[in-house]
Amino acid sequence: MLIGFVGDVHGRVFHMLAALATWQRRSGRKLDLIAQVGDMGAYPDSERMDAATRSYMSLDPSEGDFARLLRPDAATAAHLTTLQREFLSPIHFIHGNHDDVDWLRSLPPGRDVDPAGFLRYMPGGSVLDISGVQVAFLGGEDQPGTTDDIDNHAFDALMHLEPGSVDVLVTHDAPYGLASGRDGRPQGSKRISALLARLQPAFHIAGHYHHLNGPRQEGMTTSLALSSLVASARWQPDATGLQPGCIAVLDPVAGQLTPVVAAWLSDFPIPVDFETWFEQQSR
Numbered sequence: 001m002l003i004g005f006v007g008d009v010h011g012r013v014f015h016m017l018a019a020l021a022t023w024q025r026r027s028g029r030k031l032d033l034i035a036q037v038g039d040m041g042a043y044p045d046s047e048r049m050d051a052a053t054r055s056y057m058s059l060d061p062s063e064g065d066f067a068r069l070l071r072p073d074a075a076t077a078a079h080l081t082t083l084q085r086e087f088l089s090p091i092h093f094i095h096g097n098h099d100d101v102d103w104l105r106s107l108p109p110g111r112d113v114d115p116a117g118f119l120r121y122m123p124g125g126s127v128l129d130i131s132g133v134q135v136a137f138l139g140g141e142d143q144p145g146t147t148d149d150i151d152n153h154a155f156d157a158l159m160h161l162e163p164g165s166v167d168v169l170v171t172h173d174a175p176y177g178l179a180s181g182r183d184g185r186p187q188g189s190k191r192i193s194a195l196l197a198r199l200q201p202a203f204h205i206a207g208h209y210h211h212l213n214g215p216r217q218e219g220m221t222t223s224l225a226l227s228s229l230v231a232s233a234r235w236q237p238d239a240t241g242l243q244p245g246c247i248a249v250l251d252p253v254a255g256q257l258t259p260v261v262a263a264w265l266s267d268f269p270i271p272v273d274f275e276t277w278f279e280q281q282s283r
């Protein structure tokens with residue numbers, strides 16, 4: 001059994017689908033569960049985007065692709081339906097600090113967000129049982145008082161679970177002190193650290209900081225922060241391809257958590273034009 005994880009997407013959902021499909025084809029294996037660590041860029045339309053996302057989208061229009069997955073034209077819809085057959089699992093995603101949280105919370109639980117059935121939102125505190133492996137989800141950035149904050153009720157619910165009852169924890173924010181920011185201050189969330197100390201999951205996956213960090217040991221837990229799928233056009237204008245470490249794969253039975261850093265990621269031609277990519281790979 002394999003669980004795949006994807007870092008911050010920031011709207012580039014077609015890049016994400018191409019990356020996951022490519023990993024499955026190259027490895028000859030399928031992911032039984034896929035989880036994404038938030039900042040999907042889940043805005044149903046551009047009017048609801050935050051100011052930062054709107055300004056990044058002016059540099060890279062693919063940051064607005066989420067809405068295109070919700071409302072594909074007929075040709076794209078047909079290709080998405082064909083591609084979806086290669087996937088065993090929807091992509092279970094949490095919210096970050098660049099998602100339309102109010103809209104996500106209004107969605108009916110347990111249903112796919114998009115017509116092709118690729119995306120499924122996981123409210124904070126959700127726990128999935130996949131072949132006996134318990135996977136818990138907690139979105140949000142540790143910023144009390146903002147809509148993007150970690151949901152207190154969800155945090156409390158997870159803090160009340162028994163230590164050892166969760167095998168894999170998926171969060172947007174990362175443990176406190178995993179790295180230092182541009183201002184030299186420690187990055188990460190004390191609440192995420194407290195949750196790891198309480199639950200002691202075997203594995204923890206985070207995003208938000210856009211750089212691969214780990215796997216490293218946090219007490220009893222092997223913790224990994226993923227790269228974002230694509231480097232920011234503003235901060236790293238010379239970066240090419242998909243970022244090494246934007247995907248990781250966990251074999252929970254073997255106890256192996258492996259970031260994908262193979263050269264095909266950085267060689268991946270971007271921006272991904274979904275129609276062109278789909279036609280090339282189906283030849």
Ligand SMILES: [Zn+2]
Binds near residue numbers: 039096097172208209
């Ligand atoms: Zn974030």
